[in-house]
Amino acid sequence: MASGKKGGNNSLAKGLNGRRSSKHKEGPIETDEDRNMNLDAVMDTKSLFAALYSVCEENATFFSGGPNGPQGDAALRMVDTMMLIQEHAHSLEPVVSGFAAVYHHFDFDPHIPANGYRSLVKVVRCCILHIIHKGRYITTNRRSIFFRAAHNAREMEAYCSALCQLRALLYLAQRLLHDNSHGNLFFHEESGLSQSFVREYSSMHKGCFYGRCLGFQFTPAIRPCLQTIAIGLVAFGENYRPHQSGIGVAASSFFTSGKYAIDPELRGAEFERITQNLDVHFWKAFWNITETEVLSGLASMTSTQVKVNRAISVPPVPFDLPLVADPHLTVTIAVPSAHTGPGPVQMRLISYELREGQDSEALLSLSRSEGGAVSLSLGMKTKRSPPSRWLVVHYHGGGFVAQTSKSHEPYLKSWSQELGVPILSVDYSLAPEAPFPRALEECFYAYCWAIKNHQLLGWTGENVCLAGDSAGGNLCITTSMRAASHGVRMPDGVVAAYPAILLTAYASPSRLLTLFDPLLPLSVLTRCLSAYAGMSEAQAEKQVEKVSTLSMVRRDTASLLTHIKQGASNWIHSLLDPTRADTTNLATTGKGAWLEHPREFPLGFEPLRSEKLAEMKLATSPVVRNPYMSPLLAPDNMLRGLPPIHLVACALDPMLDDSVMFAKRLRNVNQPVTLCVVDDLPHGFLSLSQLSRETREAANVCVNRIKDVFSQQDSPPEPRKHRKLERTNHCASFSTTGDPEKLFESPVPDKELLVVGGGATFLDGEGLVDVATQNNVDVVG
Template sequence: MDTKAVFAALYSVCEENATFFSAGGKVSQADSAKRLVESMKLIQEHARSLEPVISGFAAIYHHFDFDPLIPANGYRSLVKVVRCCLLHIIHKGRYIAANRRSIFFRAAHNAGEMEAYCSALCQLRALLYLAQRMLHDNSHGNLFFQDESGLSESFIREYASMHKGCFYGRCLGFQFTPAIRPCLQTIAIGLVAFGENYKRHQSGIGVAASSFFTSGKYAIDPELRGTEFERITQNLDVHFWKTFWNITETEVLSSLASMTSTQVKVNRALSVPPVAFDLPLAANHRASATIAPPSAHIGIAPIQMRLISYDLREGQDSETLLSMSRSEGGAISLSLGLKTKRLPSSPFLLIHFHGGGFVAQTSKSHEPYLKSWSQDLGVPILSVDYSLAPEAPFPRALEECFYAYCWALRNHHLLGWTGEKVCLAGDSAGGNLCVTTCMRAAAFGVRMPDGVVAAYPATLLTAYASPSRLLTLMDPLLPLSVLSRCLSAYTEKQVERVSTLSLVKRDTALFLRDFRQGASNWIHSLLDSNRETDPNISRDLSSVAIPPPAAEEGIELQHPREFPLGFEPLRSDQFAEMKLQSSPVFKDPFCSPLLAPDSMLKGLPPIHIVACALDPMLDDSVMFAKRLRSVDQPVTLCVVDDLPHGFLSLSQLSKETKEAANVCVERIRAVFLQDTPPEPRKHRKLERTDRGVSAPSGERGSLLVGSIEEEEPAVGREAKSAVGEDSVSVTAQNNTDAGGVGA
């Protein structure tokens, strides 16, 4: 995109409107006219300071991409969000210029709109300054700033005091595709109404009922909504978020979701007895490893799972499986009579680990898209309901996911699966558990899955700063205060007596000590005292990153303080309750796979990562993909554009989220059918106006199948004409025959 054209259009429309309203125009509301003039002038001031900064980032951010064909990293995302904000202002300014003489022109409303985007632009300017310092201080060019006492601490401090309400009112979700914004607004309204009634009722459904009647005021007053949203996200504890995120699992809402989603023949909740069993070693089938039931924190207990299958297959109605079934409120009762057609066992099985920040949700929350996947792929799906933090922190969830994986291998005949090919899939926290389950399977020496599909996974469970994590200041689904509470709940249980592992909790030491002799080479690399205590444990990250370019490439990096003199971001009336607490547990490679030594990453199955360009966790995906590539592990990275973190749970709400979910389906199908994903066919021609060439659609190890439109948001024809640029677009293709892998 021509950055100069964007800023020229912005200066022009602001100057024109400021001149008109300064002269009085035909607007009778003098106060509103004054507000408009002040907003226009302040927007121009911010823009003049931002123009050289954005140009500087545009000159260097390609150095941090995973691949030249996949332009995605946190620096790009920050610049994209700023450009998106500028284009919204241009679009709004052109609307004002075209309608300001009308008798129906609402001066006060439009003044409020411009003030909101002006505030947003001010805060985005602050984030770019923080990103500049990140480039300057992070000498190795990593996306993560690996020093808790440095910039990471500064970011926590700035986040706690910076004003965030402007991003949750009129500007809510401005950076995302227009199709998803009404959904985000509904979620935000529901959240603030839920928070208002949270302390007044005991049950989640009671809070929801009361919230329904109080949500109207937040729908009509965006400023009130933004203020309340900021208060809630800053100060309510993790138990509030558990309750809110689990509201979709109440009987009424879950029944509604079941009726509107794909109907399947099998949807059975299972409770598997915690019994130890043996599995043969992958390298020597005559030897075996003992798989003990999970025991960390809450003791030995049954493991909860859910079996979903579009078709009834052999074994899925067996007496053994029926004996493990558990009843649940609101579940659809399935009556499988003698006339029900039973298909042969499928050669493929998908094992799914759900997201929810390690603290909330179950397989029931993810049922809608899992049912759709079962139909599209024609395979049974086993989704694991692992125990949740803070009651069951690390490593309990990993223990249960690994046990469930091994149980599925041993009992494939009960799941309608022949035992041939198995793929792990998960989103967010579930993506983390997919990778760490593979690492534990390697440590035990048992069979590895045939592949992993991880959607926007969390690979570094710490408060380390990165450019994409700066987006937590404005993200409506993943604010930094909420993210840090979830990660703390999973990793920061009180550390007991420190064993020879030094930085690892007693429970972690116990489950590591259980590894079989056949996997001693993996254990050795983990228990190496030098590697465990070395503060530079993540030194491997710098080896795969490209050093930052010299200052002459166009960006100023000389800012010893957070912000240049003469500028301060807007501050909040009340500070967030933020603490920089990072338990040493997060450095355990089974907790943060990004910090794993090379020896633990070698031998993992092919890993397909589907990330979001505007996700605060984007850098987790980019850096982990780089780590895997650096040790010659098969990995693909797909980046979808203009969608928020957690798009799988929203996959039924818009064409864009549906296409992004289909990208995950195609990655899973590729695991089942072949070693490398097929080259995608595109709905629209790929045009790269910023480089003047058409990028190939994919290659081994780096296949771009998402929509990457880094330069321009969809804000209407007026904003587009103000810039005069075509966008970059690669749309996911999903015309492969549905159910092709399961028949």
């Protein structure tokens, strides 16, 4: 299913078999945007930039005035913007070409073209395609009496700002490529380069990505949903008060959301303020809106109807399980007790069919009160199916700080129907109230309890698959590691969707996407991971001063216009003086504090800066290097005991590099692993699976991976030795393995010197991809 090129509206999954599976649009209707976005499938880098230069030059000439040309401020802004776009493009073209020549060396497999460097180039190409599309629209309609020059000038200014910031990101990625050890996507230090990235993020202007350009990098079908989420977020943030109920804030937000729907600049500025300044409790409240009875009731009515949907509470009682190595011996499974002491573990049993044992008195005694938890039709006349051979144990996502299985019910119900198996979803305790390792303790306890009490779940106890998304994907892997360390039976497979596998603050190319990702901004991500690690925010209870958003918009607009005029002047001078170096001089605010640090960008270039720095620090703690928290850092002997791992990642997800590097590590120790990468969808697409055809297809990829686990177990398996892993204290470091960078290295006899645009070089010694057979073509995965 691999594909190196694709149109912007197709969601493709890249798998190990090297085939391409393309889903075409239903019906004969194709929009102008679809046709222009599909140019990405056939345009190489040189043709793409040539088309950009042409459309910008044509429109700049038309709006430049003359006796018959248009006049006014909008026309002047259009000319300045077109010139500045060309200036950015002239600097970007060699950098993009340089990355295109080398990024294939970082792929997991030649048939799976995916890594953070590819993603950054893909986003830049997507931004350029949007500019070309808008420029051609202007060319076609600029003489019409209905043409709105001011509106189209604002559109071009927004994408010009986005292109400027993307140019900065490529420069940062270039330095990452240069400074990283060979074959690694991560810079394995939290100081130095990683710290400088955080400093840049704190000051760089991000509002342009949340206004008119919101979600431009994703498939068009998902953008209206992202816009709705963004409007809801900024309205919720405006009305948010600590200790106020989420439903109350949501109700107030409904009446203030209109202004953000009609004013993209206002929405972008407010979105930037919220993501940079509000603490983890705000995000916990916002993400838990889907838990309210109103929204969960609506989701329940539109989702698959199941016979069993029961919330259960398992009391904290220790029990014994037999050891795999010697079933005559047992190991005691301790109750979860970290941080808050022993307490019940909450779960939810979902089954499309009523199976034997699911209505037993023993299970009913564990049920917790919840409206509509189980169908009222479960009487004596209801037919009970025999127990299933398979059980799926599910761990939900939510950044370790939010949501429960209730938010994930819609796709879990569909899974239960399509797979024909019961699903046990674990409602583990959430940070910051219950940080690591409490969630892991509860997930492991729930897994063992399910094995011990399989007859209550409508399951024979034969085969079990762990599945989870995001934070839940991390818990699937670490639960398997803990099962191995205890010597109990292992799951037959793990399916992890866009998992968070490395929770340190290490820089990587895909993590640069957090600058403009509407669902995973870096400041939000660091707050969630810090909460899970038990690190309190320095100013968690501090009242955040609410700046005037309207005044911020005015200042940002004035800054942008100054930047455009100065950039246009530099562009004209560069034409007159060919020897002149790149002198893009973007307007910045608060620049003095940044001159103390080494320059991250070429002389004469500065990205747009925000007026208010993000309130975030690079908090570090030894606990984040614990293999049970960051499985990517686990020593080889721990990884060798894992079951088959199936990773489903997103090409535009800041967590992409986690999956790519983890798949490489597993392959290096001869562990069965597959990696499937879905294009053009954001992190968390499972929760959006009912909103578009593309997200449904991506959700089906996860279902197919679970089916693969089923089919592999149904076929005669090869004898596989169970390896009991060493127990690891939750504050353990790398003393058993030495330098953490060596975890990602492979012995390679030859090293290849590669050159990247701009003069950067690096030694490629990864040895995981047969570089001799790779083609240096400009292909975006």
